[in-house]
Amino acid sequence: MKKIDARGLSCPEPVLLLRRALVKGEDEYVIIVDNGAAKENCLRYGQYQGYRVEIAAEGEAFELRLFKKEADT
Amino acid sequence: MDKDKFPFILAAGCLGAGAGVLTALGNPGNMGLCLACFIRDTVGALGLHGAAAASYIRPEVCGIVLGSFLLALYRGEFRPKGGSAPLTRFVLGFWAMVGCLMFLGCPLRMVLRLAGGDLNAVAGLAGFAAGIAAGVFFLNRGYSLQRAYKATFLEGSWLSLVQVGLLILLFLHPAFIHFSKNGPGSLHAPVVASLAMGLAAGAAAQRGRLCFVGGIRDWLLFKDGRLLKAFCAIFLGALLSNLLLGAFTGKIFFHLGFEGQPIAHNDALWNALGLGLAGFACLLLGGCPLRQLVLAGEGAADSAAAVLGLAAGSACAHNFGLAASAAGPTLNGKAAVVIGLVITFAIACFNTYGKDRSL
Numbered sequence: 001m002k003k004i005d006a007r008g009l010s011c012p013e014p015v016l017l018l019r020r021a022l023v024k025g026e027d028e029y030v031i032i033v034d035n036g037a038a039k040e041n042c043l044r045y046g047q048y049q050g051y052r053v054e055i056a057a058e059g060e061a062f063e064l065r066l067f068k069k070e071a072d073t
Numbered sequence: 074m075d076k077d078k079f080p081f082i083l084a085a086g087c088l089g090a091g092a093g094v095l096t097a098l099g100n101p102g103n104m105g106l107c108l109a110c111f112i113r114d115t116v117g118a119l120g121l122h123g124a125a126a127a128s129y130i131r132p133e134v135c136g137i138v139l140g141s142f143l144l145a146l147y148r149g150e151f152r153p154k155g156g157s158a159p160l161t162r163f164v165l166g167f168w169a170m171v172g173c174l175m176f177l178g179c180p181l182r183m184v185l186r187l188a189g190g191d192l193n194a195v196a197g198l199a200g201f202a203a204g205i206a207a208g209v210f211f212l213n214r215g216y217s218l219q220r221a222y223k224a225t226f227l228e229g230s231w232l233s234l235v236q237v238g239l240l241i242l243l244f245l246h247p248a249f250i251h252f253s254k255n256g257p258g259s260l261h262a263p264v265v266a267s268l269a270m271g272l273a274a275g276a277a278a279q280r281g282r283l284c285f286v287g288g289i290r291d292w293l294l295f296k297d298g299r300l301l302k303a304f305c306a307i308f309l310g311a312l313l314s315n316l317l318l319g320a321f322t323g324k325i326f327f328h329l330g331f332e333g334q335p336i337a338h339n340d341a342l343w344n345a346l347g348l349g350l351a352g353f354a355c356l357l358l359g360g361c362p363l364r365q366l367v368l369a370g371e372g373a374a375d376s377a378a379a380v381l382g383l384a385a386g387s388a389c390a391h392n393f394g395l396a397a398s399a400a401g402p403t404l405n406g407k408a409a410v411v412i413g414l415v416i417t418f419a420i421a422c423f424n425t426y427g428k429d430r431s432l
Contacts, residue, residue, distance in 0.1 A: 008157065008220030010359045010373075011287070012294060016212060019295070036150050037282045045295060060152065060223075 004031040006038060007061055014038040015045050022049055029066040032058065039064065081281040085303035088277055089310025091270050092185055095133075096326060097318045098262035102335025103189040105311070106133055106274065107182035108362035109173035109351075110336075112380070113387035113396075114258050115239065118250050121384075122391035126256020130243040132264050134366065135236040136271015141279040141370030142233040143272075150279075153229025155374030157221035161420060162358055162375050166382025167389070168413035169354035169362065174387065174396040175347025175410050176200075177337055180285035180361045183348060184304065186337065188311035190329035193339050200345030204352025205289045208421065212294065216357070216425040221375055229372030232380060240268075257336055275367060284364035286355045336399060343402040343410070350413045357421055 002021050006014035014033050021029060029051075033039050039055065039062045046053045051066040092105025104110055110127075117128030145151040173179050176197045178186060183201060186194035208216075242250050243264065253259040261267065277283065281303065288300035315326035331339045338344070355361050358379050360368065365383070368376035390396040395406040 008154070008222055009217070010157070010221070010368075011282075012212065012290065012359075013217055015295065034154075035152060040282070041291075041297075044297065044299075048295075048297075 001028040001030065002026050004029065006042075007032055007034040009033075009038070010035065011037050011041055015041045018042055018045060022051075027068045031064045031066070032061050033064065034061040081299075082302055082306045084277040084281060085283065085306035086310035088274055088283075089184070089188065089307035089312075090314040091273065091310075092181075092307075093188070093311045093314030093318060093326065095262045095267065095270055096315075097322060097324070098266050099260055100262050100267075101257040101260040103186045103191060104178070104182060104257070104336060105185060106270070107178050107185070108134065108137075108366065109170060109179035109383070109387070110177075110182065110257070112170070112362070112383050113174065113391070114253075116384050116387050117258060117391070118242075118252060120249065120251055121388040124391040124396075125251070125258075126253050127258045127391065128251040128253045129258045129261055130239050130250065130252075131261070132240065132243060132268040133271035133274070135240050135243075136268045136273075137275035137278070137363070137366045138233055138236045138370045140272035140275025141367040142230070142275075144276040144279045145371040151229065151372045153224045153226050153372040153374070154221040155224045155228055157375045158218040158424075159375050159378040161218060161424070162379040163382035163385070165354045165358045165417065165420065166365070166379035167386035168417055169351045169358065170383045170386025171390050171395055171406075171409050171413050172347045172350030172352075172354065173362070174390045175402055175406050176344050176351065177397055179363070180348070180351065180355070181307075181363055184285070184308050185311050186334070188308050188327075189315055189335070190327045191334040191337055192329065192331050193334060193337050193341065193344055196341035196344040197348040200347065200349035201352040202289055203345070204349040204354075205286055205356050206293060207353050208356025209290060209293045211421040211425045212290075212356070214425050216421060218357075218359075218375075218424060221373070224372075224374055228374050231374070232366075232369040232377040275370060278363055278367045279371060282364075283367070285361040286352060287360060287364065289352075290356060338397055338399055338401040340397075340401050343397065343407060346410050346414070347397070347402075350410050350417065353414070353421075354417045357417065357424075
């Protein structure tokens with residue numbers, strides 16, 4: 001599992017950090033963001049890249065957990 | 074793809090149509106909303122530049138910041154923060170404004186000019202896209218202005234408080250506040266209509282994260298077309314309202330061509346370079362002038378610094394003869410745009426290659 005701390009960063013930087021990490025193709029990622037725009041953009045990008053995304057509020061921040069979807073075959 | 078709950082595209086279309094209506098109610102041609110022009114006019118009203126024809130406290134700007142501020146408070150999205158390179162953002166805002174005043178409009182007015190049939194804005198759009206592409210090059214290589222940190226409620230509210238003060242000055246109109254007697258600054262819709270439109274635009278832009286730089290940027294970076302669709306919706310909304318208003322009032326709100334366009338010049342190269350500088354600088358800021366106002370309303374002190382940079386840029390642009398006019402660009406303005414491109418390029422390089430990469 002790879003953890004990314006994107007607190008304090010404004011868009012598009014959190015999504016770019018996520019994109020850079022997703023290239024490694026791990027099964028699970030956690031990214032922490034602290035604003036609504038970053039949350040929505042990372043959610044959209046994760047889903048677009050074929051991940052299931054769970055969001056949990058953590059104080060004033062949001063923790064997004066990305067899980068690689070099982071292959072259909 | 075999941076749908077947004079908020080009817081974002083519809084709201085963007087209404088925003089475009091509303092801008093057309095403000096023009097019919099008295100705002101200058103193709104200038105229902107223009108953040109560059111309106112910040113410049115407000116700066117003029119405060120006596121910070123000497124352009125007598127461009128002075129008026131524009132309630133649209135106050136409304137956009139306060140609309141974002143109030144909606145962010147209501148939705149629990151008000152997050153006071155700061156400390157992410159505020160002075161670099163001030164400088165980028167300054168040069169973005171110099172670029173906008175070479176073109177004669179912010180990216181939003183570029184769309185409104187296109188919707189009014191002003192083909193000079195096509196060159197502006199090409200330059201704008203090129204400027205954003207230049208910034209994306211650096212983003213892909215790690216460009217960052219580093220993190221912002223939590224700040225106090227007051228620190229995140231300053232720009233909104235300033236807007237309240239400006240509205241009071243607008244209503245009281247003391248002798249030291251200058252309002253244009255002629256020229257674009259004298260053309261304005263009734264205060265209530267302008268303020269209402271500003272509040273609605275600010276709220277919609279806050280909710281939908283509307284950004285013109287983001288539209289092209291997100292498509293280049295992620296092939297994400299959400300903001301680009303809003304871009305098109307604003308164009309279509311404004312085009313439709315221009316055509317309908319023209320049909321009902323008998324006045325001309327749509328005039329296709331290069332010549333005789335309201336508050337525009339037809340020097341394609343400098344239109345392109347002007348918005349190229351604005352696009353590049355705004356990309357490095359993380360958003361267009363509209364987005365900076367909205368983020369400042371949401372509590373981002375760094376975006377407020379960018380807005381102050383825009384304001385300072387507009388004052389210098391008029392005091393030093395950098396701003397273009399219907400007669401075309403000035404020599405000083407051309408030199409300033411080139412200097413601005415060099416400085417913006419240096420800022421991009423420094424924050425991409427010259428920083429600690431411990432992020």
